[in-house]
Structure formats: structure tokens, C-alpha cells
Amino acid sequence: MKKMKCGMTFGVFALACCLGQQVLVVAVAQDSQTGVSVGSVAAADSTRSGSADGVLKDVPSSPAVTGERRPLYRLRKSDVVAISFTFAPEFDQNVSVQPDGFITLKGVEQIYVEGTTVPALRETLREAYSSTLHDPEVTIALKDFDKPYFIATGQIVRPGKYELRADITVTEAVAIAGGFNEAARHSQVVLFRRVSDGMVESHLLDVKSMLKSRDLKEDMHLKSGDLVFVPQNAISKIRRYLPTSSMGTYMSLPQF
Numbered sequence: 001m002k003k004m005k006c007g008m009t010f011g012v013f014a015l016a017c018c019l020g021q022q023v024l025v026v027a028v029a030q031d032s033q034t035g036v037s038v039g040s041v042a043a044a045d046s047t048r049s050g051s052a053d054g055v056l057k058d059v060p061s062s063p064a065v066t067g068e069r070r071p072l073y074r075l076r077k078s079d080v081v082a083i084s085f086t087f088a089p090e091f092d093q094n095v096s097v098q099p100d101g102f103i104t105l106k107g108v109e110q111i112y113v114e115g116t117t118v119p120a121l122r123e124t125l126r127e128a129y130s131s132t133l134h135d136p137e138v139t140i141a142l143k144d145f146d147k148p149y150f151i152a153t154g155q156i157v158r159p160g161k162y163e164l165r166a167d168i169t170v171t172e173a174v175a176i177a178g179g180f181n182e183a184a185r186h187s188q189v190v191l192f193r194r195v196s197d198g199m200v201e202s203h204l205l206d207v208k209s210m211l212k213s214r215d216l217k218e219d220m221h222l223k224s225g226d227l228v229f230v231p232q233n234a235i236s237k238i239r240r241y242l243p244t245s246s247m248g249t250y251m252s253l254p255q256f
Contacts, residue, residue, distance in 0.1 A: 155184035
């Protein structure tokens with residue numbers, strides 16, 4: 001009886017060990033599968049989040065909203081691009097973006113390109129000409145485009161549109177436009193910046209205090225399309241209603 005009980009005990013223990021090993025094997029298999037699936041998801045996410053050239057979908061959006069750094073230029077109306085085919089020079093052409101946003105091409109139908117980046121246009125042309133050419137090699141160069149600019153308006157000497165040829169600030173932009181005139185309100189210069197079709201930022205700058213304190217840390221750097229507006233001061237607004245004989249008294253007051 002003792003031998004039988006010992007045999008039964010050993011059999012139960014062996015069976016439990018086998019079941020434990022099976023459970024352990026299943027758990028390890030599940031863990032490995034989970035690791036593989038997580039890795040696959042992470043790889044898929046990394047693939048969706050970016051590519052070698054940083055272009056996945058050509059969706060026009062504002063860098064100020066998306067946080068995109070060094071955004072690529074997007075084609076606009078009247079831009080001119082030179083299209084070259086490495087192995088089919090007969091299809092080389094210079095095209096201009098029409099007012100409706102389309103370009104007219106040799107051998108294929110019109111393509112809408114307004115708001116498209118150059119890398120995205122290259123892929124679109126390769127697909128468009130794939131029925132005519134075998135694996136076409138396309139090179140695109142911007143020949144004429146809307147150059148970076150800023151607009152200065154309000155109470156400055158020479159209001160107008162100026163090319164943004166370098167990294168300049170608001171105070172430098174005012175100087176380029178001839179400086180403040182006698183009716184300018186130096187303490188409330190406004191910088192308007194369009195960040196999307198329906199969104200415009202405005203920044204109020206006290207240029208007078210910055211120049212007086214010799215501290216330009218708050219002097220904002222301009223971006224293409226910015227508008228610098230200099231409002232009119234209070235004295236100049238009421239000057240037209242003051243008697244001429246009293247002008248000397250009011251002219252000695254500090255400007256705002």
C-alpha cells in the first residue's frame with residue numbers, strides 16, 4: 001500500500017510538473033506574440049509618422065498649427081517650374097501655375113498643383129507619365145516663385161511691400177521702411193501673422209521701451225507674409241482740431 005501511494009504521489013507530482021511546463025510554455029508563447037505585435041505596431045506607427053524625405057501626404061497645413069520645422073515651399077499661382085525628364089528630353093517643359101491652380105503638360109491632362117510641394121509634384125508627374133514612359137525619372141526646379149516678403153504700413157515714412165532677404169526683426173523692418181514718422185505711436189506697434197486661412201496672430205510690441213532700455217530680447221523676428229502696423233498717436237489725432245497758435249504748447253508734449 002505504501003508503494004502504491006508513493007507511486008500515485010509521484011504520478012500526480014509528474015502530471016503537475018507537466019501541466020506547469022505547458023502553462024509556462026503557453027505563457028512564454030503569449031509573451032513572445034505580444035512582443036511581436038507591439039513591435040509591429042511600433043514599426044507601423046514609425047512608418048506612418050515620417051519617411052526619408054519627410055513627405056507622406058501632401059495635405060496643405062500651417063506649420064504654426066502642426067509644429068512642422070523647416071516646412072517645404074508649396075506652389076502658388078503664377079509660380080513657374082522647370083520639368084526635366086532624364087531619359088525623355090522631348091517631354092522637358094517650363095510650366096506656370098494658372099490662376100485656377102492647374103498646370104498644362106505635354107501628353108497628359110492638366111494637374112492641380114496649388115499648395116503642393118515639389119517632392120509631391122515629382123511623384124505625381126511620375127505617376128501621370130507612367131503610362132507613356134517606363135519608370136520616368138523626373139527633375140523639377142523652381143524658376144520663378146513668390147519671394148519672401150513683409151508689409152510695413154501705418155505711420156512710417158515709406159509704407160509698402162518689401163522683400164524679406166534676411167533674418168530681420170520688427171525694429172529692423174521699421175528702419176527699412178524709413179522709420180517712424182511724427183504721428184507714430186512707438187509703444188503699440190502691431191505684428192500681424194497669418195498662420196492659416198482662417199487664423200491670424202497679433203503681437204503688440206513696445207518699440208519705444210525696447211529702444212529706450214537698449215534691450216531687444218522681445219524684438220520679434222519676421223516671417224514671410226508678416227504685416228507690421230504702426231498706429232497713430234493721440235496727439236496727431238487731435239492736432240487738426242487745435243488752433244495754430246497753440247500748436248507750440250502741444251508739440252512739447254511727449255509722444256506715445
